[in-house]
Amino acid sequence: MPELPEVETVVRGLQKLVGSKILEVELFSGARQIYDTEQIIGCELQQVKRYGKYLLFYFSNNLIMISHLRMTGQYVIASDLLEKDKLFNKHTHVLFSFSENQFLLFNDQRKFGTIEVIPQSLVTDYFKSRKLGPDALLELPNFDEFTQLIFKKKNLPIKTALFDQSVLLGLGNIYAQELCFIAGLHPETLCAEVPLSKLKIIHRAIVPLLEKAIEFNGTTFDGKYVNTNGDVGVFSQFLFVYGQKICKKCGTEILKIKLNGRGTYYCTSCQAKPQN
DNA sequence: ATGTATGTTGCCAA
DNA sequence: ATTGGCAACATACA
Numbered sequence: 001m002p003e004l005p006e007v008e009t010v011v012r013g014l015q016k017l018v019g020s021k022i023l024e025v026e027l028f029s030g031a032r033q034i035y036d037t038e039q040i041i042g043c044e045l046q047q048v049k050r051y052g053k054y055l056l057f058y059f060s061n062n063l064i065m066i067s068h069l070r071m072t073g074q075y076v077i078a079s080d081l082l083e084k085d086k087l088f089n090k091h092t093h094v095l096f097s098f099s100e101n102q103f104l105l106f107n108d109q110r111k112f113g114t115i116e117v118i119p120q121s122l123v124t125d126y127f128k129s130r131k132l133g134p135d136a137l138l139e140l141p142n143f144d145e146f147t148q149l150i151f152k153k154k155n156l157p158i159k160t161a162l163f164d165q166s167v168l169l170g171l172g173n174i175y176a177q178e179l180c181f182i183a184g185l186h187p188e189t190l191c192a193e194v195p196l197s198k199l200k201i202i203h204r205a206i207v208p209l210l211e212k213a214i215e216f217n218g219t220t221f222d223g224k225y226v227n228t229n230g231d232v233g234v235f236s237q238f239l240f241v242y243g244q245k246i247c248k249k250c251g252t253e254i255l256k257i258k259l260n261g262r263g264t265y266y267c268t269s270c271q272a273k274p275q276n
Numbered sequence: 277a278t279g280t281a282t283g284t285t286g287c288c289a290a
Numbered sequence: 291a292t293t294g295g296c297a298a299c300a301t302a303c304a
Contacts (some may be wrong), residue, residue: 001282053283070283072301110300112283156294174282218283222303261296262282
């Protein structure tokens with residue numbers, strides 16, 4: 001259930017396929033939200049990039065494959081037939097056969113993940129129709145612009161606004177909670193009530209947090225997220241609140257509440273509830 | 277059996 | 291016209 005750092009980790013793993021050619025694409029049982037993958041057969045993978053939580057596979061022939069892992073999508077790479085058979089399971093929906101006996105498998109337990117192949121000329125339209133904010137790592141707005149973005153969501157809880165993809169692209173439910181902790185903000189604090197000083201702390205924390213998470217291959221819980229080697233990410237050891245019971249800073253109990261339908265952890269001492 | 281899950285989208289209401 | 295809340299999507303696990 002990847003957010004920006006997990007997707008970035010996958011993108012880095014996919015680099016080893018750049019320069020290879022797609023020989024075959026096979027779809028398996030229950031594949032949904034997967035469209036037009038046959039178009040890339042015979043094409044060379046030229047580049048893999050990330051935009052928010054979207055994966056962009058640039059192919060020759062001006063084709064681009066846009067993919068989103070949603071909650072449980074995984075891309076895993078096999079370097080020979082034996083490895084391919086080992087990675088293939090009942091959740092494998094797409095098998096991409098590349099040149100040099102390399103294989104890319106798209107596994108997705110819940111089938112929420114998406115894959116579509118479109119001409120590069122339509123990429124702009126593809127994203128424009130989704131009203132997405134700037135990428136939190138690559139295009140983080142300056143503090144003034146960031147403040148505007150947050151205050152525009154004045155009646156939303158800060159934690160909800162932080163992972164609203166129309167505000168910033170790439171943050172998800174885990175990293176939004178971590179940012180609230182870092183700033184000492186109760187996650188329910190309305191955006192309009194967040195002091196500028198705390199907004200400043202959040203703004204300054206975003207890139208370092210994401211970069212450190214990437215450094216540790218992202219956050220894995222329940223083994224659901226893996227990189228292209230099938231390995232879990234180990235950033236979870238650095239999480240302050242998500243999935244925690246006791247605050248690492250002050251030892252106080254970590255509470256879990258539901259906020260806008262999503263599980264939300266916070267330290268009752270470090271993140272005091274707002275007055276009104 | 278019930279509730280929960282790192283995400284997005286479509287529908288509906290304010 | 292916007293914005294926000296919530297169910298839906300499908301599966302596994304506690």
